[in-house]
Amino acid sequence: MWIWYLARSDGGSVPAIISRAQAAGVDTLIIKSSDGAHYWSQFSQGLVQELRAGGLHVCAWQYVYGTDPVAEADMGARAVKAGAQCLIIDAEAEYEGRYASAATYLHELRRRVGDSYPLGLASYPYVDYHPAFPYSVFLGSRGAQFDMPQMYWLDIGSGVVTVFRHTYTGNRIYRRPVYPLGQTYGSPLVEEVELFRGLAVRYGAPGISWWDYAWTSAAGFWPVISGLYTPAGAPPLGYPVLGRGSSGDDVLWMQEHLAREFPTQRTTGLFGPQTFGLLRAFQARHGLVVTGSTDPATWQALLRLSPVETDWSASALTANAGIRREAAFAPQSASLPARRYEIPEDGSDLAPVGRSHREP
Secondary structure: OEEOOHHHOHHHOHHHHHHHHHHOOOOEEEEEEEEOOEEOOOOOHHHHHHHHHOOOEEEEEEEEOOOOHHHHHHHHHHHHHOOOOOEEEEEOHHHOOOHHHHHHHHHHHHHHHOOOOOEEEEOOOOHHHOOOOOHHHHOOOOOOOEEOOEOOHHHHOOOHHHHHHHHHHHHHHHOOOEOOEEEOOOOOOHHHHHHHHHHHHHOOOOOOEEEOHHHHHHHOOHHHHHOOOOOOOOOOOOOOOOOOOOEOHHHHHHHHHHHHHOOOOOOOOEOOHHHHHHHHHHHHHOOOOOOOOOOHHHHHHHOOOOOOOEOOOOOOOOOOOOOEOOOOOOOHHHHOOOOOOOOOOOOOOOOOOOOOOOOO
C-alpha cells in the first residue's frame, strides 16, 4: 500500500496504520520520502523502526525530475540509510528525453546503495506512448530490478483487461518482474478491483500494490483489496510489433540486443534501413521467418542475448564492460513527443487528476 502523506493516513497514527494493514493482509508500506532534491521528514528512522516492529516491510518512494540527478540520488540514499527496505523511483514526464540524467542518477544511486539493493520503477504503463522515456536505462542492468507500472484503468479510460494486456505487452521485453499498481481512488467498481487482483494472479505477478492508503480508507476498499477476487481468463500476451518507421525506447532496446550479434548496429531508437537489414540477417541466422520486423519468435531469440547498453553519460557506468562507447547523451528518439498521456498529464504522478504528488 502506497502512502503519500502520512498525516492523512489514519491521522498519522502508526499503531492504527499497523492494525489496518495487518487486518487487510498488507505486508509492505511504500511511503513518500523525497521530492526532487527535497527530503520529506515524514520518512524517518523512527517511523521505519516502529512499522517494522509491527511486522511490516517498509519501502520509500521518491518523485524525480532529472534536473539534478545527483541530488536525487542523494535523497534516495538518505531514505535507504533511514531503513527503507526497497526504494521506488517515480519518474514520469519530466524524465522524457533525459537519458543522461537517468544514467547519472542510477550510477550515483547505485554507488551509494550498492548494486544489489532492491529498486523499483513506477512510471507510465504504456511504453509505446512514450518514445522518449528512458525505460531501457531505468530497467537496465544497473537500474530497477522490478517494474511497477501505474495501471490506473479509470484514468486511462480502458477496461481492466485492456490495461493489463497493453501494459504487459510493452513492459515484458525489459525482462523485469511486473508488480501491477492499481487504483482505489476515483470510485472504481468493486468488481473492477477484484478483476484487477484476479488478472494479477493469472499473469503471475509476484505482488500487487494500490494507490493509496488515504483513498483506500475513504472509499472503504480495505476489505476489497484483501478479500475474494474475480478469477479471470487472461488473454494471451503479445510482443511489440516493430518494423521500418517504428521509433521509441522499445526500438532502442531491440537495437541494443541486436548489437550483441552485430556490433555495427547503431542505437538510435529509430527503426531505419540499417536495423531492417541487420534484423533480417539475425532472423536468417537463427532460422526464423525473415520479415525484418519483430514477431514473437524474433523477440524471444533477441531476449536470450544480453543487451549492449549505451553509455549516455560521460560520467556514468564508465567502468563497466559491455557498454557502447558513443559520444551521445541521448538517442535520436529522445526528441520525440509523447504520443499520448494515457494517465492525464496534470497529476499523472500516482495521483488522481489535479492532485499532484509533488511537494505543495
